Amino acid sequence: MNSNQQSKVPMHAVEVSSDPGALQGARRATEDAPGSAPPSIPPGSDSEVVPRARRRTFTNADKRRILQAADLCTLPGEVGALMRREGVYSSSLSTWRRQREAADLAALAPQKRGPKVDAAARIDALQIAQLTRERDKLRVELDKAQLVIEVQKKVMALLDLLAVTDKRGNT
CATH class of the missing domain: 1.10.10 (Arc Repressor Mutant, subunit A)
Structure with a gap:
């Protein structure tokens, strides 16, 4: 390693005591000291997950x-x-x-006997009934329109007949 890449550590930090009790005592002394409180998280940071209230459910x-x-x-x-x-x-x-x-x-409550009707079949039956009523109504209107057309054809035929007889009588 180059001297540029070596980490520079103060000399007093490198020295290790051979007495483990001394280190523990030193830790205890610093932990109990009022100035050595654990670092607090600033109030604006989002490192804490805020629990969300959940409604309690019962089975x-x-x-x-x-x-x-x-x-x-x-x-x-x-x-x-x-x-x-x-x-x-x-x-x-x-x-x-x-x-x-x-x-x-x-x-x-008494249960209805017979096969159960599902909602889809009921909707289909209602739609079929509505379409059937609409078809019958349209058939009645078609019959009326065809009757009017037949009457108009007969009136045209009569007018044509009158026109032919008028030409014969005038000439």
């Missing part, structure tokens, strides 16, 4: 379990303790109860 099994536990609570304050323990609001409990009742009612 259906969790909702059923919490509702069952809430239904079993009989003493005053037990439901509040349950809600604090589970991290649930009272509005969530009431919403879940409504959803459970609606699901129970839907399960008890």
